Amino acid sequence: MTKTIAIAGKGGTGKTTVAALIIKLLAQKGLVLAVDADPSTNLNQALGLPLDENRTVGGIRERMGDDALKGRISPTVGKPEYLFGRIMESLVESKGFDLLVMGRPEGPGCYCAPNEFLRAALDKLVKDYKYSYIVMDCEAGMEHISRQTTRDVDVLLIMTDPTMKGVTTAARMKKLIEEVRSNVGKVGLVINRVRGELSPEIKKAIEESGLQIMALIPEDPEMPNLEMEGRPVTELSQESPLRLKVREIVESLGM
Numbered sequence: 001m002t003k004t005i006a007i008a009g010k011g012g013t014g015k016t017t018v019a020a021l022i023i024k025l026l027a028q029k030g031l032v033l034a035v036d037a038d039p040s041t042n043l044n045q046a047l048g049l050p051l052d053e054n055r056t057v058g059g060i061r062e063r064m065g066d067d068a069l070k071g072r073i074s075p076t077v078g079k080p081e082y083l084f085g086r087i088m089e090s091l092v093e094s095k096g097f098d099l100l101v102m103g104r105p106e107g108p109g110c111y112c113a114p115n116e117f118l119r120a121a122l123d124k125l126v127k128d129y130k131y132s133y134i135v136m137d138c139e140a141g142m143e144h145i146s147r148q149t150t151r152d153v154d155v156l157l158i159m160t161d162p163t164m165k166g167v168t169t170a171a172r173m174k175k176l177i178e179e180v181r182s183n184v185g186k187v188g189l190v191i192n193r194v195r196g197e198l199s200p201e202i203k204k205a206i207e208e209s210g211l212q213i214m215a216l217i218p219e220d221p222e223m224p225n226l227e228m229e230g231r232p233v234t235e236l237s238q239e240s241p242l243r244l245k246v247r248e249i250v251e252s253l254g255m
Contacts, residue, residue, distance in 0.1 A: 002126050003255055004134040004152060009159030010169045011140035014192040014217075017233045018159060019137040020046035021246040024234050026255060027096025030132025033125060036101045038139040044092065048232030049099060055090035056103025057121070080120065087121045100125075102139075133255065154185045155253055157214065162194050167202055171209035188214030190249070195219055214252070217245045 005022060007015045020043060023034045036043035039058070044051040053059060064082060067073050073082055092099040100121070125131065158173050160166035170189055177184055189211040191198070195218070198206075206213065220242035226233060236243045 002131050002134060003154045004136065005155045005157065005253075005255075006136045006138055006153045007157045007159060008138040008173060009140070010166065013159040013161050013166065015157075015159040016042045016046050016137050017223075017242070018157070018190065018192070018217075018246055018249075019043060019135055020233050021236075021243060022250060023047065023097055023135045025247060025250045026133045026135065027094075029255070031130070032097035032133045032135055033122075033129075033131040034097050034099045035122070035134060035136040036099065037136050039102060040139075041101055041103060043137045044099060044101065045230070046233045047094070047099065048234055049092050049094060051092070051101060053103065055092075056101040057087065057090075058103030060086045060090060084121060084124055087125075098131075152183045152185075156184050156187045157190050157249070158187065158211070159190050159192060162191050162198055162202060164202060164205060166191075167205045167209070170211060171205070174209060174211055186253070188212055190215045190217065192217045193219045215245050215249050217242055 007019045007022070009015045016038070019034075023032055024047070026032050034043065034047070041051060041053075041056065054063070060083065064073070064086070067082075087100070090100070092101070122134065126134065156177065158170045160170040174187060177187065189206065191213065194216045198216075218241045220236070220240055222236055222240050223233075223242065226235060233242075
């Protein structure tokens with residue numbers, strides 16, 4: 001049975017960093033399908049993998065439209081078959097995991113067509129290739145959760161920073177999930193870049209939201225140099241506070 005973990009949250013909270021570390025940990029236990037569902041496409045960099053912008057779901061969708069107009073698709077080949085074949089070619093393979101990248105949307109603010117393509121591709125990939133885990137780095141916001149890009153989510157991690165604005169945004173995400181999704185299992189709050197104790201105001205806001213804190217991740221002194229040098233987060237030392245906390249998260253999920 002494939003387990004799906006989605007990491008969501010507002011931009012700049014470290015969700016891609018946490019997603020990359022979770023992927024590397026789970027890849028030691030089973031085959032992982034890593035999904036970069038954020039149009040900013042940063043997950044490959046966090047994992048230390050190259051990316052061809054044309055080999056994304058968005059790029060495939062655009063080429064399919066162009067190929068159809070110019071008669072480059074055989075009438076005997078259906079669009080779903082064409083799409084899946086191209087997506088299989090676009091998978092970035094690495095040790096223990098494959099990476100599927102969403103890429104740019106159809107137009108300003110519109111994710112409808114690529115979202116449907118991604119959902120269909122995920123369904124078939126999981127059925128045919130027996131992934132143990134799907135780890136999805138969602139866009140900044142709740143677009144893919146609300147549109148139900150994945151049929152089921154076993155664990156949803158909502159990332160925030162230790163600010164009132166961040167916690168308020170996380171609470172709104174939780175409320176939206178309750179309104180539009182019935183197939184989400186465990187929902188946990190992960191607070192990143194924590195310095196010392198949370199303020200009483202933030203603690204109260206979290207309690208009132210009904211969110212359960214899954215982890216408090218301290219500010220990691222290794223991250224600034226990694227980011228300035230453009231190195232992947234997977235190069236963090238084994239003693240890195242961030243890496244250790246993410247390991248605790250995975251262990252607490254029993255995966």
